[in-house]
Amino acid sequence: MEPSIERAAEHYRAGRLAEAIAECRASLRTAPRTADALNLLGAALFSAGDDGAAVEPLREAVRLQPGHASALTNLAVVLQHRQEWAAAERSLRTLLVLSPELAFAHSRLGSILKETGDLAQAVRHLSRMIRLAPPSAQDWLNLGLVRLLNGDFAEAEDAFRRTIAHTPEGAYAHAQLGEIWLRLGRLKPAAVAFARALCLDPTLRGANDGLARCRHYATAAMARAEPTEPASAASGGFVMRGAFTSHTGYGHFCRRLIQRLRRDAVPLQAIGILGPDSWPEESLDRPVPARAVVNCLIPLATERVPGLATVTFSMFEGTCIPSAWRRQSALSDLVLVPTESSRLAWEAGGFPAERLRICPLGVDPEDAVREDAPAPTLVDPNGQLVSRYRHRFLNISDFIPRKNILALLRVWLRATAPTDDAVLILKLGKGGGDTAMRAELGALLRLAEEGAGKRLAQAAPINLIDRSMSDIAMTGLYRAATHYWSLSHGEGWDLPMCKAGAMGLTLVAPRHSAYVDYLDDTTAHMIPATVGPALLPGGGYYPPFHGLDWWNPDEDAATDILRDIIQGDSAPKSARARLLERFTWERSAARLLAILDEAGLRG
Structure with a gap:
């Protein structure tokens, strides 16, 4: 190891991170293609709390030396911390090709696969880790939690018991045993486990x-x-x-x-x-x-x-x-x-x-006649009252990939122009103005613009609502709209769609999943859809649907339907009578x- 790298390593081991970073950068100015220096720089930056800056030097170290085990390990740790699951998984799989018996890599990979929804493979790697090295209490706990999610109750119980054998004072494992026994209907041992957890940690709310x-x-x-x-x-x-x-x-x-x-x-x-x-x-x-x-x-x-x-x-x-x-x-x-x-x-x-x-x-027909739920006064991004638009499309969704918000935005951009007498009212999330959600929505809007080849300013306005609203206010929001529109990948029922239809809004829905049980071409504008893997926009499966299929609505057909509605070329349709007759509580x-x-x- 070069003297400058050795000095940087000494600083790093002593916790002098700023000095270690400075030494690494000085060394890289003279020898920029040194994998050891890049690896140490990435490790020091991550330890200093700058995980964003740590990624590139570690990636460069791996590009220069694909078999650099330390760089692969550090890169995987940083990517896992940043929740870049797919990239972290690739690094660990490469590391395991080089060292198939590396318990640390199996443990990390199992934790990542749990996050991506591949529970069976997560169990396999965590179990492999336990066979390769003396497991800690945390190792047994992690295996127990994944087995519980996977429905392997007997194996989960064994893992939690082993966790307790390692650390009898661990309240959480006792509580997890109680959770398993409640699923199995074993009330007395469950109550004992929860009581034991509370004795160890009186603040453990799950035990109460x-x-x-x-x-x-x-x-x-x-x-x-x-x-x-x-x-x-x-x-x-x-x-x-x-x-x-x-x-x-x-x-x-x-x-x-x-x-x-x-x-x-x-x-x-x-x-x-x-x-x-x-x-x-x-x-x-x-x-x-x-x-x-x-x-x-x-x-x-x-x-x-x-x-x-x-x-x-x-x-x-x-x-x-x-x-x-x-x-x-x-x-x-x-x-x-x-x-x-x-x-x-x-x-x-x-x-x-x-x-x-x-x-x-x-459905909730009584909401249609509530006098205490007036339509709210909404103003679009251009300062115009939303109520002035003839066509007011509403979508109410949790901000999750299954709701297919990216496609919804992409179709809106393709289907509309600023001169159209139309506005999209988009109510996302449970409310609270979450900063992370807004940042993610901003990234989604940029992807939609790229996919549509248009900017937001070149389409009809979008009125975004991300604040919390009461039930009465939500009913008023339906009254502010003329149409309810979904491009979801799949629904078990879709309560907002049903409520909108019961309140007399014109419905636009994909022809799949729950929608075909209460809608058809006579009552709604139906969008064709095909079955395909439940993939995220950036690749990889949507974790709750790992390895499964959902539906992909036809965006071209949706674009045509919206254009026909806005241009007045489609016949009016209503699902109100059918919903109120056949689908009451x-x-x-x-x-x-x-x-x-x-x-x-x-x-």
Whole structure:
């Protein structure tokens, strides 16, 4: 090693990072193609907190010397820290070609594969790491968490037990054992595990939540075994668990079903997804004699109650559920889904058809006549009132790749001009003006401009809303629009689309997934779509859909449909009558009760 590099290494080992960086740069001025100096510079910059500047010297070191193990290792660490998963994975795979038995590389690669959604391969590499070197408590914990996500409950339990054997004072592993046992309906050991976790760390909120669920489930189990009400008064009851306090699609449909069932005087014990959830309308801790628990949740969050049947009410937005979902669904006696698309996804994943039932969701017709939800005053980027435009297209989406916002923006740029009497109202995210989301949206807008070959200023205006809004304000937002438009890659139901249709907006939707259950060419403008891999715009699978397919709406067809609407060349269409007749929450609740009755799961 050259003297200057040796001095830089001494500074680095002593923690004198600024001096190490200066020495490396001085050396590179005289010998710019020195892989050792570039590697050390990248390591020092990363240690100094400048991960952005660290990437290029490390990449250059690998370009100069592809087998430089230290540079490959450091590059992978930096890229993982920056959440550049695909590039980090490539570096580690190259490192493993050079050193197949390197436990560190298997550990890092397993962690990265967990983030990209490749759970089976993450398990393989983390398991390989444990066989290659004496595992630490953290190694066992990481393996347990991935196995839990993958639905390997017995193997996850073993990993968490080994974590505790290494560090008995680790509260988190005890809590994870409790989570597994709740999924399996083992209330007593789950309560012991959560209590132990709280003794070790009284601030561990997940353990408190787990204990609360244990108490709720115990009361439900006791009510089933020893009903305290006369049979005639208690007949027909069941337990419903869900995220009813959250601003999510699952939360919304769980709330609506509970409200409808309460209105119909159906005996019901409601339990929140966490356990100590509050319900503003009444006390939740009201056990009723029941034969089943309906979990309005994804399979991973479904939990069993001893003595009661387990029903999962869920949905999926692709053509086939992940293998982890199939393993987790196996713990349910019945799986309810809202559409034929989701039913086919469960069947394609290997779930038994005889344990699947379709229960459509509902729409919110009462919102159309709410007098306390006026349309908001919106101003476009040019200072013009949005209400002045004849065609006001609305899209309400979580800011996630499945919603296909990039294509939505690209089609808008291609389809419109500044002279058009049209505006796009785009409501993204749950609100709060997240800085990271705005930066990501800015990058997405630049990609859309490149893809369309046009700048934003050359298209009709886009009115972006990223602030939090109340339910009343959201209803007013629908009133501000004339059309509702989606280019989603797949939907389990799409509550905003249904609400927009029920409120009389003209709908533009892809011809795939849930949309074909309640829309057709007579009620909406339907965009053709093809099936393809669930890939991100920059490459690689969308993690929740790793290795699976979703739908790709035809952007050319969408462009033509928007142009025809704006130019007045398309006939008016309305889904309002169909949605209000066939898809009410009253019908949804009645169908749910009928399914439970047919299966003998109500008292």
